[in-house]
Amino acid sequence: MYPSLLRRSKFLSEQLRTRVVIRLMGGGPLSFPGGLNKWQWKRLHEKKAKEKEKRLLDQEKQLFQDRMRSQIRSNLAGQSHPNLNPDPNKYNPMSPNEHLKALADRFMKDGAEDLWNENDGSLKPPSDEQTEFVGTNQQPGSIHSPVDLRKLISEGRHVSQNRENGFNFVKSRDYSMLRDLGFESGGDSTKPLARRQRKFRINESSSSDDDEDHGFVNDKVKNFVGDSWNERGGVSNLRNVSDFMKNRGSETVKQRRFQRNESDDEDEDLEGGGDRRGRSATDIGSRAALGKYDMKKTRRVPLKELDKNDFANEVELIRYELGRKKKFAGNEGDKEEEDSILSEKRFDECGLSPLTVKALIAAGYVQMTRVQEATLSVCLEGKDAMVKAKTGTGKSAAFLLPAIEAVLKATSSNDKPQVSPIYALILCPTRELASQIAAEANAMLKYHDGIGVLTLVGGTRFKDDQRRLESDPYQIIVATPGRLLDHIENKGGLSVHLMGLKVLILDEADHLLDLGFRKDMEKILDCLPRQRQSLLFSATIPKEVRRISQLVLKREHAFINTVGVGCVETPAKIKQSFLVSPHRLHFQVVHHLLKEHILQAPDYKVIVFCTTGMVTSLMYLLLREMNMNVREMHSRKPQLYRTRVSNEFRESKRLILVTSDVSARGMNYPDVTLVIQVGIPYDREHYIHRLGRTGREGKDGEGILLLAPWEEYFLNELKDLPLEKFPLPQIDSETNFKMEESMSKIDSSVKEGAYHAWLGYYNSIREIGRDKTTLVELANQFSESIGLHKPPSLFRKTALKMGLKDIPGIRIRR
Numbered sequence: 001m002y003p004s005l006l007r008r009s010k011f012l013s014e015q016l017r018t019r020v021v022i023r024l025m026g027g028g029p030l031s032f033p034g035g036l037n038k039w040q041w042k043r044l045h046e047k048k049a050k051e052k053e054k055r056l057l058d059q060e061k062q063l064f065q066d067r068m069r070s071q072i073r074s075n076l077a078g079q080s081h082p083n084l085n086p087d088p089n090k091y092n093p094m095s096p097n098e099h100l101k102a103l104a105d106r107f108m109k110d111g112a113e114d115l116w117n118e119n120d121g122s123l124k125p126p127s128d129e130q131t132e133f134v135g136t137n138q139q140p141g142s143i144h145s146p147v148d149l150r151k152l153i154s155e156g157r158h159v160s161q162n163r164e165n166g167f168n169f170v171k172s173r174d175y176s177m178l179r180d181l182g183f184e185s186g187g188d189s190t191k192p193l194a195r196r197q198r199k200f201r202i203n204e205s206s207s208s209d210d211d212e213d214h215g216f217v218n219d220k221v222k223n224f225v226g227d228s229w230n231e232r233g234g235v236s237n238l239r240n241v242s243d244f245m246k247n248r249g250s251e252t253v254k255q256r257r258f259q260r261n262e263s264d265d266e267d268e269d270l271e272g273g274g275d276r277r278g279r280s281a282t283d284i285g286s287r288a289a290l291g292k293y294d295m296k297k298t299r300r301v302p303l304k305e306l307d308k309n310d311f312a313n314e315v316e317l318i319r320y321e322l323g324r325k326k327k328f329a330g331n332e333g334d335k336e337e338e339d340s341i342l343s344e345k346r347f348d349e350c351g352l353s354p355l356t357v358k359a360l361i362a363a364g365y366v367q368m369t370r371v372q373e374a375t376l377s378v379c380l381e382g383k384d385a386m387v388k389a390k391t392g393t394g395k396s397a398a399f400l401l402p403a404i405e406a407v408l409k410a411t412s413s414n415d416k417p418q419v420s421p422i423y424a425l426i427l428c429p430t431r432e433l434a435s436q437i438a439a440e441a442n443a444m445l446k447y448h449d450g451i452g453v454l455t456l457v458g459g460t461r462f463k464d465d466q467r468r469l470e471s472d473p474y475q476i477i478v479a480t481p482g483r484l485l486d487h488i489e490n491k492g493g494l495s496v497h498l499m500g501l502k503v504l505i506l507d508e509a510d511h512l513l514d515l516g517f518r519k520d521m522e523k524i525l526d527c528l529p530r531q532r533q534s535l536l537f538s539a540t541i542p543k544e545v546r547r548i549s550q551l552v553l554k555r556e557h558a559f560i561n562t563v564g565v566g567c568v569e570t571p572a573k574i575k576q577s578f579l580v581s582p583h584r585l586h587f588q589v590v591h592h593l594l595k596e597h598i599l600q601a602p603d604y605k606v607i608v609f610c611t612t613g614m615v616t617s618l619m620y621l622l623l624r625e626m627n628m629n630v631r632e633m634h635s636r637k638p639q640l641y642r643t644r645v646s647n648e649f650r651e652s653k654r655l656i657l658v659t660s661d662v663s664a665r666g667m668n669y670p671d672v673t674l675v676i677q678v679g680i681p682y683d684r685e686h687y688i689h690r691l692g693r694t695g696r697e698g699k700d701g702e703g704i705l706l707l708a709p710w711e712e713y714f715l716n717e718l719k720d721l722p723l724e725k726f727p728l729p730q731i732d733s734e735t736n737f738k739m740e741e742s743m744s745k746i747d748s749s750v751k752e753g754a755y756h757a758w759l760g761y762y763n764s765i766r767e768i769g770r771d772k773t774t775l776v777e778l779a780n781q782f783s784e785s786i787g788l789h790k791p792p793s794l795f796r797k798t799a800l801k802m803g804l805k806d807i808p809g810i811r812i813r814r
């Protein structure tokens with residue numbers, strides 16, 4: 001049969017013929033065009049199909065929005081839209097309302113609302129009775145609306161269509177406000193008002209940015225509100241919106257705080273995630289935000305017997321119980337509990353394997369932190385989740401524990417795969433963070449024999465990784481995306497090991513899904529099996545990341561936000577301030593701040609963040625010249641050096657670490673007393689993560705942001721954070737002289753590198769980079785302040801790339 005088939009394929013090339021032979025022999029082709037294996041080929045096609053589908057949906061959305069807009073325009077102009085009051089006898093293809101319903105049905109699948117939701121709250125009503133119909137009295141065509149609807153929407157309230165009736169309803173988060181405004185009500189009035197109020201977000205400063213940021217759903221919503229407005233009116237009812245908002249403001253600010261010790265009612269009010277009727281913490285979508293855990297005091301369950309023979313563990317648990325009771329006996333205890341990151345639940349109460357609990361106790365973990373309590377049950381059930389929790393609150397353990405449990409479950413199953421599979425893959429942005437996570441995982445696996453953790457990070461020998469992978473089975477991999485991709489692409493066989501993957505975790509997920517990592521991440525995701533659990537963790541999850549999280553997460557994922565909508569995103573016990581000083585004085589100011597801090601805190605441990613690696617080097621050399629006890633850490637340093645410095649800083653006191661953003665995220669250096677950020681951080685998220693290196697585990701901390709006057713605009717990004725202005729210190733002439741002397745000792749190659757890096761960094765910041773002339777002027781001032789006689793020249797190619805070629809003040813290298 002084979003020869004006859006081959007004859008028939010006479011048009012095929014020789015290469016194709018070979019493939020046909022292989023296929024007929026039952027093995028399938030060895031490779032596909034582009035050197036892809038069959039899985040990669042299959043995924044490539046699946047991806048293309050998905051992209052096509054997405055394009056079509058986008059087009060449809062666009063059409064729909066245009067249609068709604070034109071309808072509203074015609075309403076405002078006093079024309080009746082043909083579809084507004086459709087003649088039942090006349091054929092109408094689809095009214096806007098029907099169209100909206102169809103689209104809502106199509107796009108708003110369970111859990112998908114969150115991808116569009118700006119406020120981390122649920123768009124979808126928990127149940128029908130939690131929605132309320134809104135009627136208005138305004139006549140069609142009325143134009144003097146006292147309320148800016150765009151503002152109303154941009155202030156975070158969501159309106160959607162009632163799918164059954166074509167009426168508008170306001171979601172549960174909004175409807176108490178609307179009732180106060182005098183709208184008709186058809187909802188369940190027996191529900192406690194408190195619950196409705198807590199779902200209500202106050203944001204006095206509505207900005208056009210907010211409007212811009214609202215996704216398709218909000219556009220849809222805005223249009224729809226406009227629609228119903230003209231249909232039914234309601235001017236008088238809405239006249240007092242702003243008064244109402246103000247009155248509500250103080251109340252809601254109080255509600256925003258996360259307090260376990262208030263009365264039950266208020267407790268339930270706090271974060272908008274709970275439900276008095278016992279909604280489970282495993283709720284899908286953002287209704288799982290905080291789940292049950294901020295409002296329901298779980299009944300204590302008796303200590304589980306971990307290991308009957310393990311007397312030491314029992315003693316430890318009893319000691320802990322006694323300590324806890326003593327601690328919370330008085331009022332002071334209450335206050336401490338409020339500030340503490342710990343919850344009341346213990347690890348032995350949540351279904352972890354006894355050996356893991358034993359290892360946790362050995363590591364000093366008895367009680368869960370709040371984020372661990374909020375997430376463990378969801379993650380242990382195998383659901384996808386996106387988790388947001390403040391820095392230093394124990395997110396690493398929150399994702400490591402479910403990963404370990406999944407590995408234990410997989411290894412105990414009867415399937416015996418031919419290649420040793422990797423069951424859990426943890427990705428994080430930096431090498432040091434990968435090592436830190438691997439160390440924590442190893443501590444938790446202390447009593448589990450035969451489960452290995454391997455780190456795959458750049459800066460180490462690729463061959464060593466391969467050797468380790470071949471010699472020992474590793475069930476858990478902690479990797480940085482670049483190195484992992486190297487392994488996948490180099491056909492080192494890693495893809496085969498990854499076929500059995502059960503859990504994928506992205507720590508610092510927002511950063512990993514950022515443009516810098518996006519391509520690598522997409523390639524990695526293409527090589528992972530779809531049947532897996534995915535967990536995304538970070539202290540910051542901007543809206544864009546929530547939208548693109550669908551790259552990784554299933555639609556019906558849980559969004560767990562222990563920060564709380566509208567709450568301050570930074571730990572409460574970090575004192576934050578900013579200081580504005582001319583750029584040329586920054587080095588002096590940093591030196592002064594450090595000296596003052598050392599006097600106040602003899603056991604100081606300080607991190608100074610600089611904008612780039614080269615500027616970090618310069619700052620380090622300068623402070624070293626000034627006889628300060630400093631270390632430097634940035635990506636230009638060899639990995640061995642980085643690891644050594646990282647370990648040293650973790651264990652030391654009385655040390656200053658000058659670093660770039662490689663240390664900004666996830667690094668857990670205990671007891672850092674002060675974080676200084678010199679120059680504007682790349683964005684708000686960078687500020688929060690850098691700051692979060694201090695004040696961890698609910699401890700005190702301090703953060704100072706040092707800005708030049710032209711960088712002050714950045715404070716707008718932080719206006720919801722409690723930053724206070726720090727007075728400009730007086731630098732004495734002796735210190736000034738010493739600094740100048742020290743600066744003159746630093747090699748000019750370092751300074752030139754710092755100038756180039758400085759220029760590159762600020763050029764990449766949109767607000768500054770767009771005015772190239774001013775940028776170059778500022779860069780040249782910087783060059784002068786670091787003792788360079790003239791600004792260093794740039795390669796023509798570099799200048800071209802940066803858009804600086806013909807800008808006055810830029811020197812081009814001949």
Ligand SMILES: Nc1ncnc2c1ncn2[C@@H]1O[C@H](COP(=O)(O)OP(=O)(O)OP(=O)(O)O)[C@@H](O)[C@H]1O
Pocket residue numbers: 364365366367368369372389390391392393394395396397538539665666667668692696697
């Ligand atoms: N249940 C616990 N009991 C006591 N300490 C804990 C517990 N969980 C975590 N920790 C400690 O809390 C500290 C912070 O934990 P971790 O590094 O996981 O924070 P994080 O939330 O990941 O912070 P970041 O956002 O900066 O990455 C660590 O020192 C860790 O050992």
